[in-house]
Amino acid sequence: MNLKNLKKIFTKTALSLALALTISFTVPMASLQAEAAYYSVTPISAVLLSCNGTEVFADADTTTFVKTLAVNTPVQVTGQTSNGFWQVSLDGGIYYISQQALSVAANTTAVRFTSYDVNAALVANAASGKIIYSQGANDKLEPASTTKIMTALLVIEAIEAGQLTLDTPVLTSATAVASLPSDASHVEPRLQAGEILTVDQLLTAMMVSSDCQACNILAEAVAGSVSNFVALMNARATQLGCVNTNFTNPSGYPDKNMYTNAYSLYLITANAYAHPLFKQYFGMASAVLPATNMCAAPRALVNTDALVIPGSAYYNPYVVGGKTGTANRAGQCLVTVASREGKTIITVVLGGKNRTMYDGTVKSSRYYETNRLIELGFANYW
Structure with missing residues (x-):
């Protein structure tokens, strides 16, 4: 997938998520949690950059936290889940990262799920x-x-x-x-x-x-x-x-x-x-x-x-x-x-x-x- 098309997908996804948060900030951030059986994956092949605070999960569920990536790490995206995650290839395995935690631009900040972006x-x-x-x-x-x-x-x-x-x-x-x-x-x-x-x-x-x-x-x-x-x-x-x-x-x-x-x-x-x-x-x-x-x-x-x-x-x-x-x-x-x-x-x-x-x-x-x-x-x- 070329960068132009990826930017379109990313922008559409970001705007949808931003709109959802604007309509009701009262929805807990944990609302991205989902059991594996309840989401589907659309194949995508692209490279995005990790943000400050990007969290990696074992499944498309924020309760399965694995680690946090260093900012600006290139990440190979292999798919897009129906419940708001990127499916990614890391260290030879398949993992999941929130669609609010990878970017087409460098030096950005992720929405965090296991911590807060303050001291x-x-x-x-x-x-x-x-x-x-x-x-x-x-x-x-x-x-x-x-x-x-x-x-x-x-x-x-x-x-x-x-x-x-x-x-x-x-x-x-x-x-x-x-x-x-x-x-x-x-x-x-x-x-x-x-x-x-x-x-x-x-x-x-x-x-x-x-x-x-x-x-x-x-x-x-x-x-x-x-x-x-x-x-x-x-x-x-x-x-x-x-x-x-x-x-x-x-x-x-x-x-x-x-x-x-x-x-x-x-x-x-x-x-x-x-x-x-x-x-x-x-x-x-x-x-x-x-x-x-x-x-x-x-x-x-x-x-x-x-x-x-x-x-x-x-x-x-x-x-x-x-x-x-x-x-x-x-x-x-x-x-x-x-x-x-x-x-x-x-x-x-x-x-x-x-x-x-x-x-x-x-x-x-x-x-x-x-x-x-x-x-x-x-x-x-x-």
Whole structure:
């Protein structure tokens, strides 16, 4: 078969699979599983390249995993199964590879079935605390702005203790904003020294638009200084049972000395989500900060989490809240809570990237893999 015809077959197959996923991401990735008796094979002779994460199976069934191929390995295709696999010849034997895991182009990424395309992944039953799935969940990694979940928890606990109220006005100090570079602000125009906002407005700026300056301002309001607040963060993490965790600032702004892991972020989030006030800010898709003494016009805020934005390619109607984090070393991070039919789960992904997939589309693994984890969590809830 010539390359032109193969590309037609591959493109048609890829588009069909993409359409199926677009119509309903709620179909588990394990839906490719099938007993040998239930599929047929159409003979094809061609060579395709393995993708990053291409998995090899003994049969056209994702429960028969054998190994993962190195990226860009030429693979001799001998057939196409009716249930979504390539039949291939490898090492003198016949094996099977998902049609979402071989490509006509080099340096692409496969849809994975036995793992997730992030450095660490976890999904847990929010009610029982049972871990449904984990991958590298105890590996020491940078959390980026998922750190803000801990900051929000401490602020909300201070409110519940009567130390602050949502209406408490807070003066933005020079020290709160001077220590952060311009890319740490996600409010336009950025907050200024001398500006007065309420605790409610600062929590909104922090959780919706992931503003780092709001974190410092709140830290000073709660503990008198950012350093004092960081000490509270680490003490609280220890109380919650977090391990391999060290916070150095309240915002998650990149610092090689700040680290945690997926399991510890799950513990922090599970505790925070038990507070009704936390839920109020965790799930906001958008908000507006009213005019202040130093900003005459309202500021519009949009959540940095694509899962909660209707119309987004990654929108998931079951997601009730989440917090993103992005930095060069940390990669793409995301902590999410989703609920369906009385089942509530918490997912954590750390170290994701933007990927060019097997079919040429570009996906954010942070969102793509979180949606897979959510479905896995609901399907295996216990």
